Amino acid sequence: MKLSENAVKVLEKRYLSKDENGNLLENCEGMFRRVAKAVASADAEYTDEKGIAKLEQEFFDMMADLEFLPNSPTLMNAGRPLGQLSACFVLPVEDTMEDIFEAIKNAALIHKSGGGTGFSFSRLRPKGATVNSTGGVASGPISFMKVFNAATEAVKQGGTRRGANMGILRIDHPDILDFISCKKDNSEITNFNLSVGITEDFMKAAEHNLEYELIDPKTKLPAGKLNAKNVLDSIVEMAWKNGEPGIIFLDRLNKDNVVPKLGEIESTNPCGEQPLLPYEACNLGSINLYNMLTDDGKALNFAKLAETVKKAVHFLDNVIEVNKYPLPEIDKMTRGTRKIGLGIMGWADILCSLGIPYNSQKAIDFADKVMGFIQENAQKASRELAEIKGVFPYYEDSVFADRGLRLRNATVTTIAPTGTLSLIAGVSSGIEPIFAISYIRNVMDNNELIEVNQVFRETAVRENFYSDELMRRIARVGTVRDMEGVPGKIQNIFVTAHDVSPEWHVKMQAAFQRHTDNAVSKTVNLGHTAATDDVREVFILAYKTGCKGVTIYRDGSRDLQVLNIGGVK
Ligand code: ADP
Known part of the structure; x- marks a missing residue:
């Protein structure tokens, strides 16, 4: 398995089954097996034992290869007594x-x-x-x-x-x-x-x-x-x-x-990406785009992406079935509309590895293309499921009935923050830019542990400018902008959240929103010295470009945040 040391630590602390004394009852592979088995079991009435075993293996491989991960409650609770799987x-x-x-x-x-x-x-x-x-x-x-x-x-x-x-x-x-x-x-x-x-x-x-x-x-x-x-x-x-x-x-x-x-x-919901009716729940899942590259790493493998979207929709639709809802009202609403929210993570990483600056029209066009493709394929998968398993129960009350578009799920796409999922997969979160190219994680006995963005590390080694000393210098400021020892071309590609102007943040959010049924989780970062007028402009731009909402964060404006990446999960 390709999990990083950090990922294993997070999983052991919160996700793996333990006995009453806190001893682990499973390892990470065991967790994916437990989840795959529970979720595949929803197909029992449509196939035989062999079919279920095949599906379970497909679901397992997709998670263990870090191509797709369901939201945290599914990883934590599937196949366990609590069984509550929605975020x-x-x-x-x-x-x-x-x-x-x-x-x-x-x-x-x-x-x-x-x-x-x-x-x-x-x-x-x-x-x-x-x-x-x-x-x-x-x-x-x-x-x-x-x-x-x-x-x-x-x-x-x-x-x-x-x-x-x-x-x-x-x-x-x-x-x-x-x-x-x-x-x-x-x-x-x-x-x-x-x-x-x-x-x-x-x-x-x-x-x-x-x-x-x-x-x-x-x-x-x-x-x-x-x-x-x-x-x-x-x-x-x-x-x-x-x-x-x-x-x-x-x-x-x-x-x-x-x-x-x-x-x-x-x-x-709490991070804003999932509008819901009262008593409705939704389970999310995210495709790790960084693992969707072609073998030579030079392009996005659209065939693999289509295949993964199809499996992911099947997976998320099954989650609705095996989910144990905390209230009868929620059970009824959630099974009634069967909303799912498939999104992505690793967006900034894939842009960097393809040499596309986040703050460029090329990146926006690519976002339109990729998310358009995901939306189209997710809807197709939901249509195919409807042919076998039927449309969602409230279909006749939906706008799709008028259009004759027979779907299994009232919504199929959502861009989640992927706070913990991206940590598990070891990629940049959701559609956010890279936060820091490298950072100092631990200082023990004067030994600094430097974490370097994996795409940057690979690029630096390949292009022959890697050195520990350089990574340490980058870690002090987080960004490679104007950094001596980093080629200019690379400086332009590896932009961090604070190198990206608020306008590009909003444009990227708007691009994903154009192809997302639900909403998009995104924080528009502003520099510490930004003025109130800059905030107003972000709000108005978000409004004009069709975003469903907007959240801003001005660097250093508060000490603690409710949902800090990796912080509170
Ligand atoms: P994860 O990566 O853990 O699956 P995300 O960061 O993508 O989760 O967040 C998705 C949604 O999960 C949030 O919008 C929220 O509804 C829920 N969520 C996230 N963190 C928490 C938390 N600490 N407690 C409760 N719900 C949370």
Whole structure:
């Protein structure tokens, strides 16, 4: 097996089965075998024992060769008693005490199993509204978010990984200004990522410096007006200060809601890549593009990619079947729409190895081509599955019924952050640029352990400029830009997140979004000295280029992040 020392460490700590004394019951290969067996078993009614064994081997090979990995809960829980395999959930929060605390309980159960939860708090009556039964006043969405946050904190120790949440409030909720600034103090609501749910009307009002109306969600009556430009400025200011809130474009999420008859999409999962209906869950999986190169390493092997997409869709569709859902409502919704989210990792690595700078039109064109190809093949695979196993149960309520497009899955593609998966596969995460070309991992007895990006190391050796001394110099700054000893051509190709301007970050996100059913996880990095105007420009560009939302992070703007790559998993 090709796993790095680091990958094995992560798997042993969190993913492999252990007995009650913490002794390992399986090795990494055993984990992939367990997962392959559990997931292949879903085909029992369609094939015989030999067919199942063949499928299991295919699934095993695909994971063990690090060509495709399902999201963490599937690796952790498949074939084990818990059996909860999804990473993403959205739970409804209705405006009653019973419903609020029911949602907290449900979130706790999901966190315990390694899943993340998203909530829209937009239905909660604003702070100061009356409570009929007691005559008192309501404390508003933000105070309840703090209760959700405390519950998440308490579950942290007992679960497979620390819980993560997404909290969303509509831009026209009367408490929106409090929401925008509620994480001004970085120690507050730490288990949440926050996004403001923005509408097209709001964006237009902001553009023309106009007022927009706030609506009381309880009474549905107008509850005052705010100047849209000023509100956008507040969001920009807070995002500049500490990276939050992000924004999501609610109308766009709903334009792509393929089962509108079942309800409105109000929230996404914690990292924003998976819009879902209330009580819907989704399991994700990612293809490691770096392992999709031709044998000579000079091109992307599209035939292999097509084959892998087909197997991956089959795999993810089977996960829906063998998954044990934490609630009957989730079971019903998730089996009803059968959404899956196939995406990629290792994008920056493959660009580097093909000599394409991330911040170039060539990279954007390639993104369109590759993701277009994945989307087309994933949909084809879902169509073929539908012929054998039937369309998803809510198909008649979907937009596909009108088009006669018979699919097994309501959605097929999502670009996940792949925080842990990319670590396991040893490649760059999701569609992000390389974070650092090399970095110092450990300083013991004055011995520095230098980690070097594998593609860069190979290139440096091949092009004859590798030296430990150079890698150490690069590690001090992370980037090879203007680095003596690195050929100019290589400097242009091996760009890091901070060498890439915000515009190229957004353009890349938009390119992937064009071919993705769900959404794209991406952080737009800004330098420490970036101004608030730069943040505003990113928001507007994301809006104009068709992104479904955007998250920015200004270097050094906060010490701790909820979802840090490799940090909290
Ligand atoms: P992984 O690489 O571990 O499979 P990703 O980084 O791709 O996970 O994240 C995918 C989704 O998994 C997130 O958007 C979120 O819904 C969920 N998730 C990630 N990290 C956590 C966490 N610590 N706790 C709960 N859910 C998480």
